Amino acid sequence: MSRELSVAIVGATGLVGRELVRLLFQRHFPIKALRLLASSRSQGKKLLVGEQEIEVQETSNNSFAGADIAFFGATPEISRNLVPAAVKAGAVVIDDSPVWRMEPDVPLVVPEVNGDDLEQHRGVVAIPNSSTTPVVLALWPIHQVNPIKRVIVDTYQAVSATGARAVAELTEQARAVLDGKNVMPHVYPHQIAFNLLPEIDVFLDNGYTKEEWKMVQETRKIMHEPELAISATCVRVPVFVANSAAVHVELSHSMSADEIRNLLREAPGITVQDEPSISLYPQPWTAAARDSTFVGRIRQDVSHPNGFAMWVVSDNLRKGAALNSIQIGEDLIARNLI
Numbered sequence: 001m002s003r004e005l006s007v008a009i010v011g012a013t014g015l016v017g018r019e020l021v022r023l024l025f026q027r028h029f030p031i032k033a034l035r036l037l038a039s040s041r042s043q044g045k046k047l048l049v050g051e052q053e054i055e056v057q058e059t060s061n062n063s064f065a066g067a068d069i070a071f072f073g074a075t076p077e078i079s080r081n082l083v084p085a086a087v088k089a090g091a092v093v094i095d096d097s098p099v100w101r102m103e104p105d106v107p108l109v110v111p112e113v114n115g116d117d118l119e120q121h122r123g124v125v126a127i128p129n130s131s132t133t134p135v136v137l138a139l140w141p142i143h144q145v146n147p148i149k150r151v152i153v154d155t156y157q158a159v160s161a162t163g164a165r166a167v168a169e170l171t172e173q174a175r176a177v178l179d180g181k182n183v184m185p186h187v188y189p190h191q192i193a194f195n196l197l198p199e200i201d202v203f204l205d206n207g208y209t210k211e212e213w214k215m216v217q218e219t220r221k222i223m224h225e226p227e228l229a230i231s232a233t234c235v236r237v238p239v240f241v242a243n244s245a246a247v248h249v250e251l252s253h254s255m256s257a258d259e260i261r262n263l264l265r266e267a268p269g270i271t272v273q274d275e276p277s278i279s280l281y282p283q284p285w286t287a288a289a290r291d292s293t294f295v296g297r298i299r300q301d302v303s304h305p306n307g308f309a310m311w312v313v314s315d316n317l318r319k320g321a322a323l324n325s326i327q328i329g330e331d332l333i334a335r336n337l338i
């Protein structure tokens, strides 16, 4: 890699932020100086980066002087308020929040799919929602050879996709339920332990939730298919890490399960786990803490001659957030865009 960069991480103490710190170090990102930023609550806290301890600073408008690249993994409010300050200070921002994703001049990028969109960046690049990224990653290689006509996605999303408070809530509720105690929900509208909630983010006038609508809009933007027919139902499940999705696809022409399996085996970022005879298929438990997006249960859809179905599982904190952000950074460096 080329020159070393001055890097800032906003939200360094959160679930995504800690993964960013870990992966930047593991992937030997070319760092000259690393600034760890969070709220005033974390001011002075020390985080381990490799063998070095770095003190966390409170985030402000002035946090970005001299930074070449800033990873934002804090709250939407912080992204809304401080991304412009970081860009003004000269940093290229990679933002994990939903705030800038649909802005026309902000590339929304999964590098294996639309890395070329980075060429158009004007200081901000957004990553997709953690449930959208793995689905697009799995659709893309198939779309290249057999254009997709319609997609129906049902997701099973982990609580860590909501942040650290939700992880604590599931832990506490699970203990309480097993101890026969009453449960008081705080993060979610209802109990999440031993339950499923078909409500992620707010409800919109069209009956979809905002999370489902993000899946629709973001998939279209990343794939440059503004008219793609796509519908989603997003469900929160009592799983700590890794989002799963049942994906039903209508293609332009019929394709065998073997052909689809072979395409996906060759695709970057994907591992096919599909051996029903030995119960081998992707699971959140085995996808957690892994970089790959896992695909299995690939089969022709008996309800449509050009249809197939697949099951996609991916770590929401890795490919769904930190890993995708760092890959964008690496791609920007490789393209000389920083």
Ligand SMILES: NC(=O)c1ccc[n+]([C@@H]2O[C@H](COP(=O)([O-])OP(=O)(O)OC[C@H]3O[C@@H](n4cnc5c(N)ncnc54)[C@H](OP(=O)(O)O)[C@@H]3O)[C@@H](O)[C@H]2O)c1
Pocket (backbone or CB within 6 Å): 010, 011, 012, 013, 014, 015, 016, 017, 037, 038, 039, 040, 041, 042, 043, 059, 072, 073, 074, 075, 076, 078, 096, 097, 098, 128, 129, 130, 160, 161, 162, 163, 164, 165, 316, 317, 320, 321
């Ligand atoms: N979790 C996922 O799977 C996922 C996937 C894709 C995108 N994202 C996006 O990534 C972002 C972070 O998510 P997360 O799951 O890591 O959340 P989280 O665990 O709740 O962490 C939130 C982080 O934001 C910081 N923060 C809160 N208020 C702040 C303030 N006023 N100033 C500066 N920093 C502040 C927190 O710092 P303190 O510790 O000091 O409070 C913490 O570091 C969100 O925008 C989310 O939409 C998350």
